[in-house]
Amino acid sequence: MSEENTALIISATPFPATDNPIVRQNLQPAAAGEETARLATGAGLFPSAMKLRALLLLLLVAAVAACQAPYKKKDEADKQPFKDQSGDQAFQAFLGRLRSAVAKKDHAMLASMMAPDFGYRWDNPPPGETPFIYWDQHNVWPELATTLREPFVPNDRFMVAPAAVVSDPGYKGYRAGLRMIGGSWKFGYFVASEQ
Numbered sequence: 001m002s003e004e005n006t007a008l009i010i011s012a013t014p015f016p017a018t019d020n021p022i023v024r025q026n027l028q029p030a031a032a033g034e035e036t037a038r039l040a041t042g043a044g045l046f047p048s049a050m051k052l053r054a055l056l057l058l059l060l061v062a063a064v065a066a067c068q069a070p071y072k073k074k075d076e077a078d079k080q081p082f083k084d085q086s087g088d089q090a091f092q093a094f095l096g097r098l099r100s101a102v103a104k105k106d107h108a109m110l111a112s113m114m115a116p117d118f119g120y121r122w123d124n125p126p127p128g129e130t131p132f133i134y135w136d137q138h139n140v141w142p143e144l145a146t147t148l149r150e151p152f153v154p155n156d157r158f159m160v161a162p163a164a165v166v167s168d169p170g171y172k173g174y175r176a177g178l179r180m181i182g183g184s185w186k187f188g189y190f191v192a193s194e195q
Contacts, residue, residue, distance in 0.1 A: 083154065094185035097109070097113065099145070099149070114131070119189035120191060143174050144190055147175065158177035159177070177190075
């Protein structure tokens, strides 16, 4: 006998009739012509271990097949229009820290808040120039502070200020863009109109 189908063999006179259906189901003669009975330990109550494994494997395959791949979610998110995040608590907190860093001209704080590909001019900057050097040389800090006080609106994958950037195609002033990178808000660009 295998371990999966262990049975208790009882040599005695046949069992008396019983009203319990589970006991009746598990009482089976061991072989024809013998006066023994076999009481199966769970043979009729539980599926065999092999059937149980097959069922678990089937459930596992179904669960894995139902999962969505992360790249599918990202692709779907990229296709959806960017929603207005101006009321979002995380956006407002980031914008408050950004305004404070600009008011203090805190280069270290601003650098930590900027996107890796931060844009501050349309042409290629000279070697060694940073946005802070450029803003100092061109006295752009007041313009940056004013722009960041304007309401932000969604445009493409950015929240931009002022709103005239989106509503007026001929807008000629400075513009700022904030975007979400890796789940965090980043300062994407601050540039004058393209000339």
